[in-house]
Amino acid sequence: MTLKRDRNPMPPEVRQALEARGLIGAYEARPPFQRNDYLGWIGRARKPETRQRRLEQMLDELEDGDIYMKMRWKPA
Numbered sequence: 001m002t003l004k005r006d007r008n009p010m011p012p013e014v015r016q017a018l019e020a021r022g023l024i025g026a027y028e029a030r031p032p033f034q035r036n037d038y039l040g041w042i043g044r045a046r047k048p049e050t051r052q053r054r055l056e057q058m059l060d061e062l063e064d065g066d067i068y069m070k071m072r073w074k075p076a
Contacts (some may be wrong), residue, residue: 008039011039013055018062023062026063041058
């Protein structure tokens with residue numbers, strides 16, 4: 001599956017947070033558009049506290065496994 005939007009790079013601190021919580025596999029299991037949206041959303045935060053809050057939301061949603069951007073999501 002290819003993305004129609006530009007691909008957002010993964011910042012090192014996001015990778016570190018994923019690894020620290022053991023969520024790399026959950027992240028990689030998500031569709032490419034979700035991974036890209038999460039990274040763009042986190043990266044667009046202007047304040048460090050907003051960025052951290054968004055990162056924590058992504059991590060929590062990956063841990064739950066069935067939520068994407070506060071909406072129910074079912075893996076294919």
